[in-house]
Amino acid sequence: MSSRDPSTSSPDPLTPSTQNVAKPGVRLAVVAVIACLAQFMVVLDSSIVNVALPAMKAGLGLSVGAQQWVVDGYLITFGGLLLLASRASDLFGRRRVFQIGLVVFTAASLLGGLAQDGVMLLVARFVQGAGAAALGPASLSLITASHTEPGRRTRALTWWGVAAAGAGAAGIVLGGVLTASLSWRWVLLVNVPIGAGLLVATFVALQASTASERRTRIDVPGAVTVTLGVAAIVYGVSAAPQDGWASGQVLAAIAAAIVLLAAFLLIESRTREPLIPREVFAEHNVRIGNVLTGCLGLVITAPLFFLSLYLQQVLGETALRAGLSLLPMAVVISVGVLTSQKLIPGVGPKRLVLGGGLIAAGGLVWLAQLPVHSAYAVHVLAPTLIVGAGMSVMMMPAIVAATTGGDPRNAGVASGLINMCRQIGGALGLAALVTVASTVTHQGHTTGPESVVHGYRTALLVAAAVSLATAVLSLLLKEPRASAPAAPARRDEATADAGRPG
Secondary structure: OOOOOOOOOOOOOOOHHHOOOEOOOOOHHHHHHHHHHHHHHHHHHHHHHHHHHHHHHHHHOOOHHHHHHHHHHHHHHHHHOHHHHHHHHHHHOHHHHHHHHHHHHHHHHHHHHOOOOHHHHHHHHHHHHHHHHHHHHHHHHHHHHHOOOHHHHHHHHHHHHHHHHHHHHHHHHHHHHHHHHOOOOHHHHOHHHHHHHHHHHHHHHEOOOOOOOOOOOOOHHHHHHHHHHHHHHHHHHHHHHHHOOOOHHHHHHHHHHHHHHHHHHHHHHHOOOOOOOHHHHHOHHHHHHHHHHHHHHHHHHHHHHHHHHHHHHHOOOOHHHHHHHHHHHHHHHHHHHHHHHHOHHHHOHHHHHHHHHHHHHHHHHHHOOOOOOOOHHHHHHHHHHHHHHHHHHHHHHHHHHHHOOOOHHHHHHHHHHHHHHHHHHHHHHHHHHHHHHHHHHHHOOOOOHHHHHHHHHHHHHHHHHHHHHHHHHHHHOOOOOOOOOOOHHHHHHHHHHOOOOO
16 A cells, blocks of 8 residues: 655556565565465454453453553554555665564564553554554555566455455454463464564565655654544543543543644645645545545444443353354455455445445444343344445445546555544544443443443444444445556555455
8 A cells, every 4th residue: 555645756566666575586476475464463453352352351450441442542553654654665665664564563462462451551552553554554565566467466465355354354253262262462462473473584585675766754743643633532532431521631632632633734734745645635535435434444343342342241251252253244244345346347336335334324223222131143143244244335335436536646545545544433433432332321320231231222323323424425426437547456456455444
């Protein structure tokens, strides 16, 4: 996912001039395997912790808000630093940024697995997200830079998408297996041998890619201010149920967020090398597509989070049984994301997002009827299959609509921007829904499990409303124009992003 600014002289990652990724004698398949394993690991950590949250709570004394931050901390730094990492990969070389990401991600996984308190765990998750921000775009550009023949690139990107989508499903089950058989610590420690092995493989199989001849300045201040601004919003919203919206702590966090985000806009308007080229926002579908994918981040993240807590803390299921209970939904999402592209030419992105949003909203309304004592097939399995089917139909069409038909030079950064919005949308949305659930629980007339479940129901209904709003908003999309001859490779790149969950 290159964030190449057309005003710079950095090499186009899809041209033969940058076909210097694999060392002489190393097959391109080896490069693809390295990229796919890295992407698998990055996406795995966005889902593997969900099932382990109750065990983390018991082991480290985490509050509900802290459990939310175990998920959000990763998403915020992942999404907030994604464009910066994409830009750095173009300027300083893919292998270098990829290796830095591996070291940071692996070290943070080790730190989190050895955490002795909640603060240590949350710091590790934030740092993990920073490493993932480097690994995600670099892993994709390893494929697009080395596989210059369209057929080979398409096959490699398909497997990259399979790895990303499969990781979402595998994370749920693997999190349950590791938590039940070993401990919650292993949902993080499992990354250490994988990361170390990949790091060795990069030195053996990859050579340094050509960096930009013109050392332009990357927009570090912009990346830092937008990441801290989003974190401040999430903190303020998540602290409101306990401290009150009028408390000094919450007001200070919201004020800091406003200042930081305003500073980000000011920096972007004045810098000669913005994270996002200004002309990107001139494209109608980019603006609408980013809002859609931000909403999708919430719709995808919320059910997994609340159902994991519901199954274990209300119904008393083990981590393994909870993971297996959520597996069908994850499988439906993974399969649907990879197959929905066949429907796009005949049906069109607008109709698919509309239909998927309505289907997901219906499933979430059904899911919001959760009782304190449920029948799995009726109250969990059936509605989650419907939610998963709706989500999977929405993802790829929204991305394709927002990255097709514009300037091909901006297709990469448009794809990166959408992925960033999905990650940050998931973080902000989850914080808001946890606030809703906590507020309803504390203000309820009942106590115990019934009050907690009532909070979950309300949060899921809000998620259903967001899914419905996403469907309505999709009507504003313009059907993408036919791509120019040079654009399909860029579209491959954007399409592969659809395999990456929030």
